[in-house]
Amino acid sequence: GQQVMQIPQYQHVQEGEDFTTYCNSSTTLSNIQWYKQRPGGHPVFLIQLVKSGEVKKQKRLTFQFGEAKKNSSLHITATQTTDVGTYFCAGRGLRGSNYKLTFGKGTLLTVNP
Amino acid sequence: DAGITQSPRYKITETGRQVTLMCHQTWSHSYMFWYRQDLGHGLRLIYYSAAADITDKGEVPDGYVVSRSKTENFPLTLESATRSQTSVYFCASSEGGGSPLHFGNGTRLTVT
Numbered sequence: 001g002q003q004v005m006q007i008p009q010y011q012h013v014q015e016g017e018d019f020t021t022y023c024n025s026s027t028t029l030s031n032i033q034w035y036k037q038r039p040g041g042h043p044v045f046l047i048q049l050v051k052s053g054e055v056k057k058q059k060r061l062t063f064q065f066g067e068a069k070k071n072s073s074l075h076i077t078a079t080q081t082t083d084v085g086t087y088f089c090a091g092r093g094l095r096g097s098n099y100k101l102t103f104g105k106g107t108l109l110t111v112n113p
Numbered sequence: 114d115a116g117i118t119q120s121p122r123y124k125i126t127e128t129g130r131q132v133t134l135m136c137h138q139t140w141s142h143s144y145m146f147w148y149r150q151d152l153g154h155g156l157r158l159i160y161y162s163a164a165a166d167i168t169d170k171g172e173v174p175d176g177y178v179v180s181r182s183k184t185e186n187f188p189l190t191l192e193s194a195t196r197s198q199t200s201v202y203f204c205a206s207s208e209g210g211g212s213p214l215h216f217g218n219g220t221r222l223t224v225t
Contacts, residue, residue: 033213
C-alpha cells in the first residue's frame with residue numbers, strides 16, 4: 001500500500017533559526033495536505049497542494065510540492081515559540097479510495113527561546 | 114473546532130469490556146473518519162464513512178466496529194478492549210472526498 005515517509009522525526013532549534021520537514025511518498029500523489037498539532041491538541045489543517053511544482057506561502061511558512069508529485073516540504077523561516085508542535089504531511093493517492101489520506105509520522109518541532 | 118465534538122475526553126476501561134467513543138459533527142459533512150494516534154506510528158485510519166449507512170475499513174480496523182445511521186454521528190465501538198487499543202482516538206470530518214479534514218479534540222483511552 002501507499003506509504004508516506006516524513007523526516008526528520010524530531011527537530012530542535014533556537015528561536016530565529018529556520019526549520020524544514022520533508023515528506024516522501026512511495027507512489028505518485030494526487031495532492032498533499034499539511035497539518036499542525038500543538039502539544040496536547042488535535043491536528044489542524046494548514047494547506048493543500050495539488051499541482052506539480054506548486055509553491056504556497058503562509059507568512060513564514062513555505063510549502064512545496066515536487067515536480068513528480070511524490071515529495072513535499074514545509075519550511076519555516078525564523079522560527080518562533082508559537083511554531084512548536086508536530087507537523088504532519090498527508091498524501092492522497094491517484095486512484096482507488098480517493099477520500100483516504102495516508103499520514104506521515106510527523107516531525108516534532110521544539111523551539112528554544 | 115466547535116463543529117465536531119468527541120466524548121468522552123478521557124476513558125479508562127478494563128480488558129474485555131466494550132466501550133463506545135462518540136463523535137458528532139454539526140457541519141453536515143459527508144465524510145467522517147476515525148484515527149488512532151500512537152507514539153512512533155503517527156495517525157492511522159481505523160474506519161471511514163462516505164455517507165450515512167456507508168462505512169469501510171481503514172488501515173487498522175481489527176477489534177473495532179462503526180456505524181453511521183445519521184450523517185452527524187459516527188460512533189466507534191471497541192467490542193472487547195485490549196491493552197493494545199490504549200491510544201488517543203481522533204474523529205474527523207470533511208465536506209468532500211478530497212477536502213481537508215476537521216479533527217475533534219480526541220479521546221484518550223486507557224485499557225488496563
